[in-house]
Amino acid sequence: MIETSDLNHLPEKITNEIVEANLQGIKVFELHEFYEKNNGRISLVKLNSDEYLADDVFSIGLDKTDFIFKRTVDILVSLVILPFALFIILLACIFVFLNSPGNVFFSQERVGKKSKKFKIYKLRTMTKKHDGSYTKDKDNRLFAVGKFLRKTKIDELPQLFNVLNGDMSIIGPRPERPKYVKESIAENSYFDLRHLVKPGITGWAQVNLPKATPKDNLKKLEYDLYYIKSYTVYLDLKILLRTIKVVLTFNTNL
Structure with missing residues (x-):
């Protein structure tokens, strides 16, 4: 060295x-x-x-061939998973409504590729009275079924529709709210490089820091930029396998 x-x-x-x-x-x-x-x-x-x-x-980024291949895989994987996901989503909707009457789905504005804003979809896991701030360990805004959906990542399944409509990818940096994007760029200008690619349902930062807190933002950014710089099909497969492990062991951030 x-x-x-x-x-x-x-x-x-x-x-x-x-x-x-x-x-x-x-x-x-x-x-x-x-x-x-x-x-x-x-x-x-x-x-x-x-x-x-x-x-x-500054030289990081995917070429056109990578983007086309990645988009093709996203569509194929989403279509294969969707029939099973729809059944789980339907069951989850019933339990969410019974546990906390109201809208079963939750949408929120996020920032995607090329800083384009879009609506992300999730199953609702919190009570209606929350301020939209980061969730934390033992967050009292989460209701009982919501906690389970968060731990198992079932609440993220509706994002398959975000993948199919082209706003997201299966794998990529997690999309953030415009407010936090603005704050993060002010803190570190490199943060905007995350928007070279589509955000993902899971990603390299998520599997390496499953219990990340706002204090870990710099490390998360380093992982995200490494993913963009080092993108390969093998790395995507590795992330998928590690995501399954994280979900099965409930080693996730509430």
């Missing part, structure tokens, strides 16, 4: 050592590359209130 952020030129001795190491099959990483591979996230360093330590983060 070699740290090169302060180097304009590499000494010949170090250059020869790097070349020799590669010839011997020894992989040499730059520091930021090692950090990414070891931690599964991009290191974002803010030096002061208006200055950042720039990496190659």
Whole structure:
């Protein structure tokens, strides 16, 4: 591993050592590359209130072929899951209504790809009297059935319709409310790079930080940007398998 952020030129001795190491099959990483591979996230360093330590983060993004393939997979997976999801959603609607009479569905404005706003759909898990702030552990706004739907992620199933209409993907950064997007961009300008791709029902940040709190926002952003930068079909499959594990173990954030 070699740290090169302060180097304009590499000494010949170090250059020869790097070349020799590669010839011997020894992989040499730059520091930021090692950090990414070891931690599964991009290191974002803010030096002061208006200055950042720039990496190659500005080159991230999916190409047109990736977007087309990802959209095709989203549609196929959604159509396969939908018959089973509709049955579960119907049962959940009945239990939600019996447990907390009122609208069984909940919609809210979120920010998607290219900062386009859209309505996200969920099964309602809270009482009507809530201020829309982040949920927290042992949140008293959640009613009994709502807690179960949150733990099992059943409340997220209506978002399959968001996927089918093109606002979301199965996998991607979680979409945030416009208010929080504005606050997050003011806190860290890199946050807007999340909107290079469609938001997802699940994602790399969600499976790595299933019990994330607002204090973990920077780590979540690092995971999200790593996903966009390192996107592969294999990574999507890995996220799906880990999502199943998180749901089955109830290791989720309320």
